[in-house]
Amino acid sequence: MTTAPLLIGHPLASKEHARHALLYMCRIRKFEEAVEDLFGRGMMHGTMHLSIGQEASPTGMCMALNLTDQITSTHRGHGHCIAKGADLTRMIAELLGKEIGYCGGRGGSMHIADVDTGNLGANGVVGGGIPIAAGAALASKMMKSGKVVVSFFGDGAMNEGAFHEAANLAAIWKLPMILFCENNKYGMSSSTEKAFAIDNLKDRALGYGIPSVNVDGNDVVAVYEQAQIAADRARNGEGPTLIVAETYRWKGHSRSDKNLYRTKEEIEEWRLLDPIPKFVEKILESKLMEQSEIDAIQAEAQDQVIAAVNEAVKAKSAEPSGLLAAVFKEISA
Ligand SMILES: Cc1ncc(C[n+]2csc(CCOP(=O)(O)OP(=O)(O)O)c2C)c(N)n1
Ligand SMILES: [Mg+2]
Structure with a gap:
């Protein structure tokens, strides 16, 4: 399944923009639900980190980026990949260990990269994508390519040395x-209150x-507006911006999380702040x-995700015999 071209601009700039923002947030939601289902049915191995509840942040950020701009992602990266334009079938295929997956089925969820859409990759190392993004941004500056590089990371990553350097x-x-x-x-079961001595992470x-x-990380319009300002600063040679998007993951940290460190009430409160109906309300208000x-x-x-799952399930499994050839393909070429 090929992905529709990305649309850049304010999510309420036109009917097409509103359609794009809503479609991409729904794609992320439906993708994550499908992944959870496949995992539950024993069709997917390893672990997975779902971003349900966080869909507005990558969608709003990526609508402020040109196709050639780049991102680095995290262990919770499906939403970043989709928002930057990744193919859903190749993503699901990667998670199912299929040859047509982004890494030939050898990498799984935490290694999806799609250089064609400017996605330099997910990363299982917390904070690991931040220096990679800095390196890519340095390359952009030295080569005068005009590319802006976004590093997505979690609150937990802000306490890693990699962030500071x-x-x-x-x-x-x-x-x-x-x-x-x-x-x-x-960050896993550690709340930001326990992990930070400052109240507002932006003060870092x-x-x-x-x-x-x-920014309200559940409001795709608010995220886009701040992302646009930051992207303009970067393009004008004014340097980096830190955007702290306030959001919440509805599901546990990973598959094995029993959610013992937070209350049902807290989760419920955030579920009421669902980014998708929040944007739907804005579309209706705008009469677009x-x-x-x-x-x-x-x-x-929903149909796009079902089609991607069906295609990926039918695809050829990766052969263990080709493991080293796949890993070292680029190096030996
Ligand atoms: C360098 C490093 N330390 C620890 C881990 C284990 N680990 C995986 S995810 C995670 C929490 C990360 O929290 P955050 O950055 O807030 O991202 P979130 O999971 O909330 O999206 C930790 C500690 C790791 N993968 N890498
Ligand atoms: Mg976190």
Whole structure:
């Protein structure tokens, strides 16, 4: 299944933009639900980290990026891949260990990269994508390619040395980079209250001389507006921005999480702040679409994910005998 071309611009700029933002958020939601289902049925191995509840952040951020701009992602990266334009079938295939997957079925969820759409890769190392993004941003600056590089990372990653080193280099070299923190309030079972001595994570940027902003990470319009400002700064040679998107993951950290560190009430409170109905309300207010058109887009996202799953399930499994050839393909070429 090929992916529709990405649409850049404000999510309420036109009916097409609203359609794009809604379709991509619904694709992420439906993709994650399908992954959970496949895992539950024993068809997927390893572990997985779902981003249900966080869909507005990657969607809003990526609508401010050109096709050639780049991102680095995390262990919770399906939403970033989809928002940057990845093919759903190749993503599911990767998770199912199929040859047509992004890494030939050898890498799984935490290694999906799609260089053609500017996705430099998910990363199982917390904070690992931040220095990679700084390196890509340095390359952009030196080669004058005009590319902006976004590093998505979680609140937990902000306490890794990699964040601090990359933030400092990005600041002193004025790299065309956006540090995008998805503050979902927990790093595994550790709450941000326990892991930070500051109340607002955006204050971390002060020590590096980087401008920073908080945004409602469940509001695709608000995310886009801040992302656009940060992307303009980067393109104008003014250096990096830290965006802290306040959001929440509805599901456990990973498959094995029993959710013992947070209350049902807290989860319920955040479920009421679901980014998808929040955006639907804005579309209806703006009169860009009728409810029936909105329903059709949600159904379309569901159909696209079902089609991707069906195609990926039928695809050829990766052969263990080809393991080393697949891993070292690029190096030996
Ligand atoms: C360097 C490193 N330390 C620890 C881990 C184990 N680990 C995996 S995910 C995670 C929590 C990350 O939290 P956060 O950055 O907030 O992302 P979230 O899971 O909330 O999306 C940890 C500690 C790891 N993968 N890499
Ligand atoms: Mg977190």
